[in-house]
Amino acid sequence: MRYFGFSFHGTPGCLRRLLEKNEWDFVQIQLNYYDWYQGTARQQYEILREHDIPVMVMEPVHGGMLAVLPEDCRQLLQDKNISPAGWALRFVMNLPGVSVTLSGMSETGQAEENTAAADSEHSLTRKELSRLERISEILHKKIAVPCTGCRYCCDNCPQGLDIPFLLSAYNDYRDEAAAFGDKNLAVWRLFRLKALAKEKQPSACIGCGSCTEHCPQGLDIPSYMREMSAV
Numbered sequence: 001m002r003y004f005g006f007s008f009h010g011t012p013g014c015l016r017r018l019l020e021k022n023e024w025d026f027v028q029i030q031l032n033y034y035d036w037y038q039g040t041a042r043q044q045y046e047i048l049r050e051h052d053i054p055v056m057v058m059e060p061v062h063g064g065m066l067a068v069l070p071e072d073c074r075q076l077l078q079d080k081n082i083s084p085a086g087w088a089l090r091f092v093m094n095l096p097g098v099s100v101t102l103s104g105m106s107e108t109g110q111a112e113e114n115t116a117a118a119d120s121e122h123s124l125t126r127k128e129l130s131r132l133e134r135i136s137e138i139l140h141k142k143i144a145v146p147c148t149g150c151r152y153c154c155d156n157c158p159q160g161l162d163i164p165f166l167l168s169a170y171n172d173y174r175d176e177a178a179a180f181g182d183k184n185l186a187v188w189r190l191f192r193l194k195a196l197a198k199e200k201q202p203s204a205c206i207g208c209g210s211c212t213e214h215c216p217q218g219l220d221i222p223s224y225m226r227e228m229s230a231v
């Protein structure tokens with residue numbers, strides 16, 4: 001038996017058009033509670049359900065972002081015996097129609113945690129879901145650029161920039177500027193980039209847009225590079 005499907009990074013409208021053109025056995029989408037409440041994951045999931053297509057999930061922990069939560073978000077998780085990653089996996093596995101959940105693991109502990117989540121029969125309550133929604137709102141305010149560090153953009157940058165590294169510096173800068181209201185401190189954080197060779201700094205970006213074309217998150221990377229250069 002062979003199954004015919006695809007991995008999707010695009011808009012809900014595009015997904016609907018693809019489903020109308022052919023018959024598919026499965027589709028893989030990026031789905032996690034952050035993208036459910038702050039992005040288009042819910043719409044994509046609902047379109048697949050309308051077409052009765054099994055959902056395969058990638059990035060259930062949003063590239064690790066939901067595994068390491070800031071303290072104010074951690075406080076919202078009720079059962080402290082379940083890790084933040086465990087909550088993220090339970091959210092996805094709780095959804096009817098999700099047949100496969102793919103999660104990258106780099107340590108034995110993560111494999112144990114993930115299998116525990118898969119074995120769990122814990123159905124999330126309305127209250128637990130509303131807490132995850134609240135966490136997603138807090139994160140959305142804190143994180144200027146939701147880069148997952150997948151590096152799909154890097155091979156396509158003609159300038160060879162380490163784009164995820166630069167975006168993480170940008171996030172630190174925005175976070176500090178928002179938290180302390182002290183532009184000087186925030187600018188100091190960006191100043192670390194001075195240690196990079198000139199041709200690897202944000203100012204080396206030529207604005208070709210190739211990175212954005214290859215970014216599953218559709219991030220407008222050239223505009224962040226421009227802002228960093230200006231600062």
Ligand code: SF4
Binds near residue numbers: 158163204211225
């Ligand atoms: S827009 Fe800038 S960062 Fe993006 S691929 Fe082109 S040169 Fe690299």
Ligand code: SF4
Binds near residue numbers: 146148150151214
């Ligand atoms: S492709 Fe997008 S999400 Fe992935 S590392 Fe590059 S900027 Fe980040």
